[in-house]
Amino acid sequence: MPLADSTDADARADALAALGWQVDLGADEAIEDTPVDRYQLALRRPAPDPGAPRADPASTPPHAGGPPDPAAAAEAAAGAAGDLAGLRAAMAAFEGCELKRGARNLVFSDGDPAARVMIVGEAPGRDEDLQGKPFVGRAGRLLDRMFAAIGLSRAGGSLYLTNVLPWRPPQNREPTADEIAMLRPFLARHVALADPQILVVVGNISAQALLGRRGILKLRGQWTDALGRPALPMTHPAYLLRQPLAKRDAWADLLSLKARL
Ligand code: URA
Numbered sequence: 001m002p003l004a005d006s007t008d009a010d011a012r013a014d015a016l017a018a019l020g021w022q023v024d025l026g027a028d029e030a031i032e033d034t035p036v037d038r039y040q041l042a043l044r045r046p047a048p049d050p051g052a053p054r055a056d057p058a059s060t061p062p063h064a065g066g067p068p069d070p071a072a073a074a075e076a077a078a079g080a081a082g083d084l085a086g087l088r089a090a091m092a093a094f095e096g097c098e099l100k101r102g103a104r105n106l107v108f109s110d111g112d113p114a115a116r117v118m119i120v121g122e123a124p125g126r127d128e129d130l131q132g133k134p135f136v137g138r139a140g141r142l143l144d145r146m147f148a149a150i151g152l153s154r155a156g157g158s159l160y161l162t163n164v165l166p167w168r169p170p171q172n173r174e175p176t177a178d179e180i181a182m183l184r185p186f187l188a189r190h191v192a193l194a195d196p197q198i199l200v201v202v203g204n205i206s207a208q209a210l211l212g213r214r215g216i217l218k219l220r221g222q223w224t225d226a227l228g229r230p231a232l233p234m235t236h237p238a239y240l241l242r243q244p245l246a247k248r249d250a251w252a253d254l255l256s257l258k259a260r261l
Pocket residue numbers: 121122123124125128133134135136137139140163203238
């Protein structure tokens with residue numbers, strides 16, 4: 001074999017071995033289709049001038065004169081949406097969140113927007129990212145069975161579903177507090193436009209976004225208020241898949257929801 005060919009073959013074998021090693025470690029996808037030049041991104045952000053006088057944070061809006069603040073941009077885009085189609089379009093056009101670049105699809109909602117009950121989950125997983133719909137994987141199928149047991153279903157017009165995050169975090173990692181806060185205006189607008197009678201707050205991320213605190217195992221089953229309407233925190237179906245004994249409490253929560261309706 002000519003030397004060049006054997007070098008190419010070696011390089012290919014090395015690359016495959018490196019890839020195999022990453023797969024063994026648990027990597028199951030490439031995060032981005034196109035490379036992102038982080039050096040260019042950093043260059044576009046002007047470095048703070050250490051000699052500049054300090055602005056009074058009480059009187060100066062954040063990011064005044066600097067690059068646009070993604071949270072403020074999300075707030076403005078969400079507020080300008082006059083209906084659910086407009087909100088979906090505004091979220092699809094929003095460029096302030098890095099999660100969007102690693103996701104295949106925007107996961108906006110499923111079910112009937114006119115339903116009395118709106119479920120707010122955490123974030124899309126692999127199946128949701130592929131199909132562009134919330135709760136379509138294993139946890140979603142359990143969620144459907146749970147709510148069907150009290151006569152509620154997305155196909156039957158009695159449930160509307162969304163998530164705190166419309167894009168799948170890479171490797172299903174926990175979203176950061178900044179990501180949750182940045183995307184919250186979209187969620188708040190979503191709830192205002194759908195105008196459900198009751199919110200079901202599913203899991204810790206949703207509790208953080210809607211109730212301002214975590215600890216879903218303590219919060220679950222206790223009716224509270226979120227975004228100005230009655231809200232019932234519940235454990236996430238993914239947790240119930242791991243901890244089947246917790247289904248007893250989840251059933252009590254479903255009965256409480258049924259009684260309230
Ligand atoms: N878990 C969630 O919280 N939401 C989904 O859409 C899927 C899984």
